[in-house]
Amino acid sequence: MAKRKMYNTTLDADLIKEIRILAAQEEKRQNDLLEEAILDLLDKYKESVN
Helix, strand or coil: CCCCCCCCCCCCHHHHHHHHHHHHHHCCCHHHHHHHHHHHHHHHHHHHHC
16 A cells, blocks of 8 residues: 555544544544555455455
């Protein structure tokens, strides 16, 4: 994941609030947590296909 690219979307306001709180608690960037969640989701769907 060396190359980075802008990706814009809208999210539920409560989800945004929760991710901000979690990022502060974990001392991580919101973007890092969102990328982690996306990777987990992709793995989940790859497993269900196999």
